[in-house]
Amino acid sequence: MRQKEEGRKKQTAISSTGSILERHFSVTLFDMVQKIVRLSEAVINQIAAGEVVEGPSSVVKELIENSLDAKASRISIAIQGGGLLSIEIEDDGSGMNREDAVLCLERHATSKIRTADDLQALSTMGFRGEALAAISSVSHFELKTSDGKIGTAIRSEGGKIESILPCARNRGTTISIRSLFYNTPARKKFQKSPSASVAQVVKTVETIALAHPEVAFTLHSGAQAHLKLEPQDQKGRIEAILGPFPHEIKTLRGMGFLSAPQDAKTHRRNQFLFINRRPVFSPLISRAVQAGYGTRLNENSHPPFVLFLEIPSDEVDVNVHPQKKEVRLSEESSLFREIEKAVSESFETPLFEKPIFFTPPPTFSLAEDPFSVLPAFPKFQTTELPFEIEDRPLAVFGKFLLMESFILVDLSGAHARVLFEEMKTGVQEKQALLCPLEIEIDHPETESALETIGVECRLIGPSRLAIDALPSSIDPSQFFSFFSTWNETKKLENTAVRYCRNLKKKYSLDEAFLLWRRLQKCKDSLYDPLGKKIWTQMERSDFEQILER
Ligand code: ADP
Ligand code: MG
Numbered sequence: 173m174r175q176k177e178e179g180r181k182k183q184t185a186i187s188s189t190g191s192i193l194e195r196h197f198s199v200t201l202f203d204m205v206q207k208i209v210r211l212s213e214a215v216i217n218q219i220a221a222g223e224v225v226e227g228p229s230s231v232v233k234e235l236i237e238n239s240l241d242a243k244a245s246r247i248s249i250a251i252q253g254g255g256l257l258s259i260e261i262e263d264d265g266s267g268m269n270r271e272d273a274v275l276c277l278e279r280h281a282t283s284k285i286r287t288a289d290d291l292q293a294l295s296t297m298g299f300r301g302e303a304l305a306a307i308s309s310v311s312h313f314e315l316k317t318s319d320g321k322i323g324t325a326i327r328s329e330g331g332k333i334e335s336i337l338p339c340a341r342n343r344g345t346t347i348s349i350r351s352l353f354y355n356t357p358a359r360k361k362f363q364k365s366p367s368a369s370v371a372q373v374v375k376t377v378e379t380i381a382l383a384h385p386e387v388a389f390t391l392h393s394g395a396q397a398h399l400k401l402e403p404q405d406q407k408g409r410i411e412a413i414l415g416p417f418p419h420e421i422k423t424l425r426g427m428g429f430l431s432a433p434q435d436a437k438t439h440r441r442n443q444f445l446f447i448n449r450r451p452v453f454s455p456l457i458s459r460a461v462q463a464g465y466g467t468r469l470n471e472n473s474h475p476p477f478v479l480f481l482e483i484p485s486d487e488v489d490v491n492v493h494p495q496k497k498e499v500r501l502s503e504e505s506s507l508f509r510e511i512e513k514a515v516s517e518s519f520e521t522p523l524f525e526k527p528i529f530f531t532p533p534p535t536f537s538l539a540e541d542p543f544s545v546l547p548a549f550p551k552f553q554t555t556e557l558p559f560e561i562e563d564r565p566l567a568v569f570g571k572f573l574l575m576e577s578f579i580l581v582d583l584s585g586a587h588a589r590v591l592f593e594e595m596k597t598g599v600q601e602k603q604a605l606l607c608p609l610e611i612e613i614d615h616p617e618t619e620s621a622l623e624t625i626g627v628e629c630r631l632i633g634p635s636r637l638a639i640d641a642l643p644s645s646i647d648p649s650q651f652f653s654f655f656s657t658w659n660e661t662k663k664l665e666n667t668a669v670r671y672c673r674n675l676k677k678k679y680s681l682d683e684a685f686l687l688w689r690r691l692q693k694c695k696d697s698l699y700d701p702l703g704k705k706i707w708t709q710m711e712r713s714d715f716e717q718i719l720e721r
Contacts, residue, residue, distance in 0.1 A: 214331045217279055217309035218356060225306050227363055228255020228352060229372040234303035235347055236380050239263035240387065242345065245403070249377060250392040254369030256352050256360070264344040267319040273326055274336060277313075279305040305331070310359070311352045317345040330355045374398050378413050382478060383449045385409035410478050414442060417478065421514040425507065428479035430461070430518060433468035433703030435476060442476035447483055452499040457481075460508040464515020467665045468696075468703035479511075519696045565685040573684040578710040583679050584672045585699075585706035586691045591645040592668035592701040593694050595625040602626060602641040609639040609651055625664065645690075650675060665701035 211219075225231055232249060239247045242265025252258045268276060272283065282301030307313065309331030316325045320343035327334045353360035363369065370393045377399060381389045385406050391399040401412055410417055410429050417429035431442075445457055461477050462469065469475060489500040501507060564576045573581040613619070613635050622629050628641035639651065646654050653674065658667045679687070691697050691706065700706055 213279070214309060217305050217331050225303075225310065225352075227372070228259060228369050229376040231255065231259055231307055231349060231352065232261070232373050233376050233380065234307065235259070235261045236377065238303065239265050239345070240380075240384060242266045244344065244387065246388040248390045248392075249373075251370070251373055252394055254364070254366030254393075255373055256363060256366070256369070257350065259349045259352070260346070262344065262346040264342070267341075267343045267345050268317045268324070269319045270322060270324045270336075270338075273315060273317050273324040274333070276304050277308050277315075277326070277328060277331070277333065307349060307352075310356050311354065312350040314348040314350075315345070316341050316347075318343055370398075379444065379451045382410060382413060382444055383446045383451065383480070406480075414476065414478070417476070419518040421511075421518045423481075423510050423514040425483060425510065426479060426481035428477055428514075430465075430515060431476040432705060433465055433475065433699055434705060436465075436469050436473035436703070437476065438473060440474045443474060444478045446478075446480045447488055447499060448485065449480070454499050454501070456501070456504055456508060457511060460511040461515050463508075464512040464518075465703070466516060467701060468519065468699055470702075481507075519698060565681050565688070568679055568681050568684045571679065573679070573681075573688060575688070579707055580710060581684070581688055581691075581707040582700075582704075583684055583687060584675070585669075585704055586687050587645060587675070588668040588672040588700045589694050589697065589706060590687065590690050591643065591672060592664055593696075594643040594645055595664050595668065598624065598626055601644040602628065603644050603648070604641045605639065605648055609648065611637050611639065611652070611655060613637050625658075646671075647675070647677070650677075669700055669702050669704075 225234070228251065232251070232255065236247060236249070239261065242263060244263035244265035246264050248262045250258075250260045278301075280301045308328050311330075313328045313331075314325070316323065316339055318324070318339075318341040323339040323341035325335075325337045325339035353363070364372065373393070374391065377389060377391045381387070381399065381401055385408065386403050388403050389399055389401045390397070399413075401409065404412065407417075407420075407429065417431050419430040419432070421428050421430065440458060443458055443461070445452055445454055457479065458474070461475065461479070465475055483501065487502045563579065566574045566576050568574075568583075571583045573583055575581070610632070616631070616635075619629055619631055619637060622637070622639075626643040627639060627646075629637045629639045632638045642648060642651060650671075654667075654671050657671045657674070661667045661670060698706060
C-alpha cells in the first residue's frame with residue numbers, strides 16, 4: 173500500500189516537473205513524456221490484485237470478510253479445482269441496492285469509511301474498497317445481490333462490466349468467481365496444486381469461523397463437504413473445528429482455550445490468536461502461553477490454543493507484515509506477564525469447584541408405606557443430600573484407582589505430583605527414620621542439595637551421609653532407588669515421575685485413597701510434573717463408546 177502511494181507520488185512529481193519543463197522545452201521533452209503513460213483502470217486493478225489476491229484462499233478470505241461486515245448469519249462457500257476453476261459464496265447479509273452493486277466493483281469504492289479519521293475507529297474487516305475491484309479484474313465475475321427490495325445481477329469479465337440486470341433474490345449476496353487469473357497467466361502459473369489450495373482454503377475458513385461462532389458456515393470443495401457449522405457458543409465452535417480444549421483462561425484483556433499439555437505439538441499450526449476478532453500472529457504471545465505451561469511441556473513443544481484479545485486499535489500495529497498478519501503491540505511485557513500468569517493459574521484450579529453429591533436414596537415415610545417396618549429415615553426434600561459425602565474408593569487395579577464417582581486415577585502420576593510438590597515447596601510432612609540410612613556421595617554439596625528437597629541428612633565421613641528423615645512420599649525402603657534417579661536426572665520433574673513409575677509397589681485401597689486425597693491439596697492436581705494427565709472422570713458416553721452403543 174505504502175509502496176503504491178510512493179509510486180503514485182513519484183508519478184505526480186514527474187508529471188508536474190514535466191509540465192514546467194514542457195513549457196520551456198516543448199519539443200525536446202515530447203519524447204520523454206511519451207514514455208510515461210497513464211495506466212488504464214483495468215491494469216491498475218490487475219496490479220492491485222497482485223497484492224490483495226494472492227490465490228484462492230485470499231479471495232475466499234476477502235469475500236467472507238465482506239459477508240461478515242454485511243452482518244450475515246449464514247455463509248456458504250463452494251469451490252472447484254482448488255478455487256482456480258470457481259469460487260462461489262452466498263450470504264444472507266444486508267445485500268446491496270442497484271447503485272451500490274454497480275459501485276462496489278470500482279476501486280476505492282467502500283461503504284465502510286468516509287474520511288481518513290474513520291480509520292481510527294474501524295470495526296469492520298475491510299475498508300479500502302479494493303477487494304472486489306481487484307478480484308473481478310482477474311476473473312469472470314458474477315454478483316447477485318438484494319437489499320430485500322430489489323435484486324441486481326451484474327456480470328463482468330476481467331473487470332469490465334458486461335451486463336447489469338434485475339433479478340430475483342432474497343436479501344443477501346451471492347458472488348461467483350470463475351477462472352481466477354485467466355488473464356494474468358504469470359500469476360496463474362505460480363499457484364499451488366489444487367489439493368494444497370483446498371487445504372489452504374479450509375484453513376482460512378476454519379480460522380475465520382473460530383472467531384465468529386454465532387455465524388453458520390458451510391464449505392464444499394467439489395462434492396466433498398469440509399465444514400458444516402451451525403451457530404454455537406465459543407467453546408462449542410472451537411471443539412467442532414479443533415477438538416477438545418479442556419482449560420479455559422480469562423485475563424483482563426481477553427479469554428482463551430488451552431489444550432492439555434500432552435496434546436502439545438512440534439509445530440505451531442494449532443495456535444490461534446485473534447486480536448479484536450482478527451486472526452493475527454504473534455511470536456511473543458505464543459511464548460507467553462508456553463511459559464505459562466512451565467514444566468508441563470517438553471522443550472520445543474507447542475500447545476494448541478485459541479486466544480481472543482481485545483486491545484484498543486491504537487496499541488496494535490497489525491501491518492508488520494501484511495500477509496502473515498504479524499502484530500506488534502505496545503505494552504508487550506505487561507501482556508506477556510498477564511497471559512503467562514493466566515495460563516499457569518488455569519492448571520491450578522481445585523479439583524472440584526462444587527462438592528460431589530450423590531443422588532439421594534429413595535425416600536419414603538411410614539405413613540405412605542403402611543407395610544414398611546423400617547425405622548423412619550429423615551426425609552430429604554431436595555435432590556441433594558444436606559451434607560457432603562466423600563467420594564468413596566471402589567477398587568485398585570494395578571496402578572489405577574477407581575472411585576465410586578467413576579473417577580479413574582493413575583496412582584503413579586498422582587504419587588509423582590505429590591512427591592514433586594513436596595520436594596519443591598519444602599513444606600512437607602517428614603518421616604523420621606528410626607535407623608538412619610547411609611549413602612556414599614561424590615560431592616560434598618550433595619548434602620545441602622538433598623536438604624533443599626526435604627531430605628534431612630548429615631555428613632558422617634568425607635564421602636558419607638547419614639539420612640535421618642525423608643519427605644513422606646518417599647518409601648524409606650526405596651530411598652536408594654530414589655537417590656540414584658535423582659542423581660541421574662538432576663531435574664525434580666523427571667526424578668519424581670521416573671521414581672514413581674519404577675516403584676515396584678502395590679497400592680492398597682487405603683493407600684491409594686490417601687494418595688488421591690493428598691493429590692487434591694496439590695497446586696496442580698490434574699497433571700503429573702511432566703504434563704501427563706493424572707485422572708479423568710468417566711461419563712456415560714465413555715461407557716457407551718466402550719460398549720459400542
Ligand atoms: P471493502 O470491504 O474494503 O469496503 P470491497 O471491495 O471488499 O471493499 O467491497 C466494496 C463494498 O461492497 C463494501 O464496502 C460493501 O459496501 C459492498 N459489499 C461487498 N461485499 C458485500 C456483501 N457480501 N454484502 C453486502 N455488501 C457487500
Ligand atoms: Mg472487503
